[in-house]
Amino acid sequence: MAEVVNPVEARDVDDAGFDVLSFIADFRRYILLFGLVFIAIFALILVPLVTQAPKYTAEASVMIDPRIVNTTPGKEVVSDLPADTATIDTEVEILKSTALAERVMTDLDLDQDPEFNPYIGERKKFLGFIGDSQPIKKATTADEADARHQVIINKILKRVSVKRQGATRVINVRFTSLSPSKAAAVADAWARLYLVQQQEARVSTTRDASNWLDSRLTELRAQVETAERAVQQYKIANNLMSSEGATLTEQEISNLNTQMAGVKLDEAAAAARLSTAKRQLATGSSGDDVGEALNSGVVHSLRTQSAEVSRKVAELESRYGPRHPEILKAKREKEDIDQQIRAEITRIISNLEAQVQVQRQRRGALEQSVSQTRGTLAGNNRAQVRLNELERDAMAARTIYNSYLERFKETSSQEGNNRADARIVATAKRPTNPSEPRIPLSIALAFCGALGAATTVVMGRRALDRTITTSNEVELHLAQPYLAGLPLLNVSLDKAAAKMDPSTYLMEKPLSVFAEGFRTLKTSLIYGRNGERAQVIAVTSALPGEGKTTASICLAQVIAMAGQSVVVVDCDLRRKSLNKFIGHKVEQGLLEVLAGMATIDDVVVDGPGGKLKLLPLAQDTDTTKDVFGSLVMDYLIHRLRRRYDIVILDTAPVLPVVDTRVLARKADVVAMLVRWRKTPREAARSALQILIDSQAPLSGVALSQIDVHKQAKYAYGEGAFYYEEYKDYYMQ
Structure with a gap:
């Protein structure tokens, strides 16, 4: 097999x-x-689409202008828009925004236009003629009003189209309306209010920045004042007050150093004068040539007197003798004057010594003051570290404050700058032809x-079609060889078919397409098993009503017409379908033969046309025994093989009856019929699987009750597709 x-x-x-x-x-x-x-x-x-009211579309164009026009000094708060793709795409989305749609709606009162507001006027009759027109109720709640408002906005947005013109900076705004004038007005308003929105956004942003800077300046001003106050308080607390770039302590040290230098000079000068005077006295000088004495008016006066007395003594000595009273008097007078000069020189020396002592004391006092002041300065220097920190903090606060103050002045000067970053390059024209x-x-x-x-x-x-239609589908969905296609005998095939049964039609029109289908089945069954000739053929199906009995009779008729002896055995114990081809009540049949109550010759009758034989089932005989699995059935088939060239077993459907599973194994080949476009694939698969599991010699699948005219439409690429081309080849 x-x-x-x-x-x-x-x-x-x-x-x-x-x-x-x-x-x-x-x-x-x-x-x-x-x-x-x-x-x-x-x-x-x-x-x-074609019966809707005509609509008109108007178009306005705006261009994103990246050129910078600086009309105010300093950097602008709102930078100019760059001309990159992302920026332009962003502006396109802004043009399609709900906010801009609301501005246009408010500007043109579109919410009062029935074209956009479905809540104005009366509700129309349903389908134009059912019901009465009723006034539309006003919104009673805020939520309902908001919902209606959003409906209007959505209607407006559905009418607007915003697209970038190629790779340029130009954006086209199109608006569609039932009125051409309204379409142009809305498109123009859309572009105009877009620019207004840009201007307002720039002004608002600048104003917000200015207000923020003003509040920030107030905070920074307080910080500066606090920092500078901390510096002053720290200076006062740590005696770090300064004048002319130096602290008071530094200035005091400088003054003391200056005084110290002067005192040291004065001390050195006094000491030098004293030393000179003492050195002159030590060398035997009478003191007249001592520098301080030379500068003394008293000494000068006494020296004048001494000189006058000496001249007087010399004059007296020239006239008188040495012991002259006048001369002695004059000498005593000169001695007194010299004594006075010496006393004055001594006083001058003492004065010089006193001056030196005073300068030394001054120097000591100044040195002590300098030492104390230096200690104070050291403390001030330690405090200066913290002061420097406070001053840096104050300077940083002041710097930040000044930068914010400068930016605030620049921002304030820009509050009146309402320049937009786009401009209208084309206004909308009133359309003359409808766009829809x-x-x-x-x-x-x-x-x-x-x-x-x-x-x-x-x-x-x-x-959803789970049936079998073509030979390809037999092989594709059932994985079985395709045996033949058995046409449905109806008026579409032959007008005469309605008046005769299939077997009679075969005899009268043996060269018809109907007969050719059964000849094909005969050839596939008898000569299709690896060159071996089949003698016992079982015909079955998955479900009832698929044409098994008719196919068995027609197949037997074709075989008989070919000159072979053939018998059809009715093996459907429930339907007993062969009886309708006999014409009289069957008293004895297959079961009686198996029971030994009758012989084959007693029950075999002639079929239609008299060339084929039928072995029917008695109409009034039933059994529950397994007659098909018995040795008696095997012996009966053996005897039929010897008596007839071909034995056809007309079996029951596989799925509802178990008899076929037993009987199919006794045949040489099994042909399974699948009703064209009727039997579900799943049912056919299940039946085939049962036969295979029963080890039946399955030959393949034949499609039954085919409408050949429709089949020609369905079987594209198969032989049946060309039926209209070769149908005249058959004799009808």
Whole structure:
């Protein structure tokens, strides 16, 4: 027996990749459904589009201007917009913002326009004729008012389109309205209010910056005052007050050093004078030539007197003798004067010594003062470290304050600068032609929508179709060889078919396409098993109503017409379907033969046309015994083999009845019928799996009750697809 593929494995094939041939076949199969859905959806989309009220679109253009015009000194608070892509895209989003839409709505009173406010006026009749017109109620709560307000804004935003013009800095603002004038007015207002919004934003930002700087300056001013007050208080507390760039202690030390230098000079001069005078006296001088004496008026006067007395003595000595009273008197007078001179010189020396002593005392006092002041200065220097910190803090606070003060002055000067970073380059013109409805676009949209919907419906219908239609699907979904396609005998095949049964039709039209289908089945079954000739053929199906008995009779008729002896055995204990081909009540049949109550010759009757034989089941005989699994059944089949060229077993359906599982193993080949576009794939798979598990000699699957005209539409790429091309080859 040929290798049989497990049909369960075919389940994985259901999800195979996209197959062009299958898609074309499915399209042809559901062409009517596709057409109906396409026409319906096309009309549903197109009619509302082309019958809507005409709308007009106006366009205004603004340009982001990166050029900087400095009209105020210093750096501006709000920098100019750069011309990069991100900035321009940001401005596009601002132009589409709700805030700008609200400004336009308020500026043009669009909330009072019924085109944008659906809550104005009366509610229209449903579909234009059902119900009465009713006034629309006003909003009663804040939430309801906000919701209605948002509805109006959304309607306005749906009408506006903001797009960048290529890679330029130009942004186009388009607005669509039922009125061409209104469209132009709104587009212009949109661009104008965008610039106003920019100006207000710049002014507001500058004002906010100025106010912030002012408050910050107040804080910094207090910090500066606190820092400088701390410096002054620290100076006072630590005696670090200064004048002319130096502290008072430093100035005092400087003054003391100056005084010390003067005192030292005075002391040295006094000591020098004293030393000179003493040195002169020590060398035998009478003191007349002592420097201080020379400068003394008393000594000078006494010396004058002494000189006068000496002249007088000399004059007296020239006239008188040495003992003359006048001469003695004059000499005594001169001695007194000299004594006075010596006393005066002694006093001068003492005075010089006193001066030296005074200068020494002054120097000592100054040295003590300098020492004390230096100690004070050392303490001041230690305190100066902290003072330097306080002064640095105060200087830093002052520097920050000055920088903020300068920036505040610059910002204040810019408060009147309301320059925008964009400008209008084109105002909106009143459109003369409507922009909607666009007939070509509407047709294209309707076509695409209808095509998509129809394709979706067809694909959905295809996904829901779990039946078998073509030979490819037999092999794809059931993983079994395709034996033959058995046409449905109906008016579409032949008008005469409605008046006769299939076996009679075969005899009258043996060269018809109907007969050719059974000849194909015969060839596939009898000669298809590796060149071995099959003699016992079992015909079965998954479910009732798939045409097993009719197929068995027609197959037997074709075999009989070929000159072979053939018998059809009714093995369906419940339906007993062969009886309808006999024409009289069957009293004895298969069960009676198996029970030994009758012979084969007693029960075999002629079939339609008299060339084939039928072994029926008695109408009034039933049994619950396993008659098909018995040795008697085996012996009966053996005897039938010897008597007839071909034995056809018309069995019961596999799924509802267990008899076929036993009987199928006794045949040479088993043909399973699957009703075209009727039997579910899952049922066919289950039946095939049962036969395989029962080790039945399964030959393949034949499709029954095929509408050959429809099959030609479905079986794209298969032989049946070309039926219309070769149908005239058959004799009808």
